[in-house]
Amino acid sequence: MSETTRAHFQEELEGLERSALGGLDLVAQALDRALETVCNQDIELASMVIADDDRIDGRYLEVHQGILSLLALQAPVAGDLRLVAALLHVIKHVERMGDQCVNMAKLVPLDGHQPPAEQSLLDLIFRMGEQARQQVVQCGQAFERRDVAMAQDLVRQDDLIDELNRAVFHRALELGDDADRREWAMHMMLVGRCIERIGDNAVDIGEQTAFVVTGLFREFEDASHPVAPPPTA
């Protein structure tokens, strides 16, 4: 029992993982642009973010089809099966994160070229976006390295996003009675919500990392339960 077999299958599986995790790079780019769009009120860039989501959707379809083929033709089991199942989740989260970037970009034209923006609120949004970007990168690295501790650390990072999101909410409430400014602030709250969801999706990918490694699926964090310790192999 020493000869390694199924090399082609292994290559195919590794290729699928690369494609799925590569989707996170596309999300990071989309998030950078969406943030720039929001902070600079760049309507042209917003339309590019929306159009470029086709690349992420295309990646989703490609990986999804690849997984279906692999399941049908190669019947993976054990660790391979867990990886395939996890990749199906990962690519779905990638697609959802891409959609959140689109949602952010779609809000920008609603306020016109020169909205009554307020810098301190924009700063909070920018910090949230930076934090979410860090999480997007980290969830991909954790998955690639099968590093459960790194995946679990996403919960701590996500708490920072949640904290900033609350700050966005409070700052938006403080922005006075001007109707246009309040409308803009409401839009920024929605932007904050999009970024917060991207963070959640990154944590979800972290949970899939733990599943691949340990074979047990447990939520790292649940609104209705205390934080669970990470599963161990």
Place this chain on the structure above:
Amino acid sequence: MATQSLRTAVVIEKRAKEDAQQTQRGARQAIFKLDGVGVAYSGKPAVRDVTFDIGKNEITALIGPSGCGKSTLIRCLNRMNDLIPGAEVSGGVHYHGQDLYGPDVDAVEVRKRIGMVFQKPNPFPKSIYDNIAFGPRVLGMKGDMDEIVESALQHAALWDEVKDRLKTNAFGMSGGQQQRLCIARALAVSPDVILMDEPCSALDPISTGKIEDLMLDLKRDYSIVIVTHNMQQAARVSDRTAFFTVELDESEKNRTGRVVEFDDTEKIFTNPSDPRTEAYVTGKVG
């Protein structure tokens, strides 16, 4: 958050399933208890240190590479190795708590209680009816022979296909039908265990599917042990799986089979405990 509620439901459902499985596991009855079983041919060990329980009304699959001793082991379970000159069985093979190799145990009675189906269908050159009636007649079983034959064929899901040609030669049946006939023949003597040594390896996928469906039906009344090289088959039909491997002994001259892992089939095929099992079931080594 709706997504979180859904995820929580999934976790709770999984935990409930685990609990149910544990409860079920606690209620399992062992029909065989194997305790350090080994088999040697002319002094050379073929398989050793096999220890696990085989559950009643379960399908237990034995998987592993060629030469790992799984067929040797399954033959211990109805004393088929007695027929091989130089074969020695060591350790404890307890069937319903009784030592199968005890001095007062009749091997013929053992084989009546524990039937066997082989890789290649091996009907007798007789009619379908006489194939089934052969065992009951030899054993002097009482009762209406027509009923015994019909019941066995019904249990083997073959009755509807052959009821109008019971007196025709069994060799006129398809391979899949012949294998189900062999299963019916084993059932005719009222066993409570059926051993199957690669029962589908000579069959096409349709016939294989019929045998697999049959196995799942039969486990309500019988306990089944199956040796198979088809891991998807083990995954599809069995409740528990034993993975065997081949090891060189201390002298590095003899290859001996050993059990690496024995567990619920779902565990073996989703999250095996031993990396050697993982490597084998995923096909990374052969």
